[in-house]
Amino acid sequence: MLVLTRRKGESIVIDVEEGIEITVLEASPGSVRLGIQAPRSIDVWRKEVILQVKDANKAAASTSPGDAKKLGEILGARRAKDKTSD
Known part of the structure; x- marks a missing residue:
């Protein structure tokens, strides 16, 4: 498992060609709110x-x-x- 550290507003890209990007929208003790940008053909x-x-x-x-x-x-x-x- 790859473990990455990201702060609010920072992103990771899963697939450059597909344009799958996950952004940390909010982080608080006990929860993280993520934004996922992906084509509609990708199930999340x-x-x-x-x-x-x-x-x-x-x-x-x-x-x-x-x-x-x-x-x-x-x-x-x-x-x-x-x-x-x-």
Whole structure:
């Protein structure tokens, strides 16, 4: 990890060709306010948001044995209902 020290009003450039620049707008004990200049095609996310989305996606994609059993019961009941209505 590259560690840089910057003061208020100072910037770092991530990609000269893309024009990605991060500027320190404000620094106070416990927080730093950053300004990010980048093309609209570049996604900029807070890390905690990405982690929350990943966790939510994992939870939505995971199944438990109880879920599979419930699904089997629902499908079985539906098949039985379809047979009786024929």
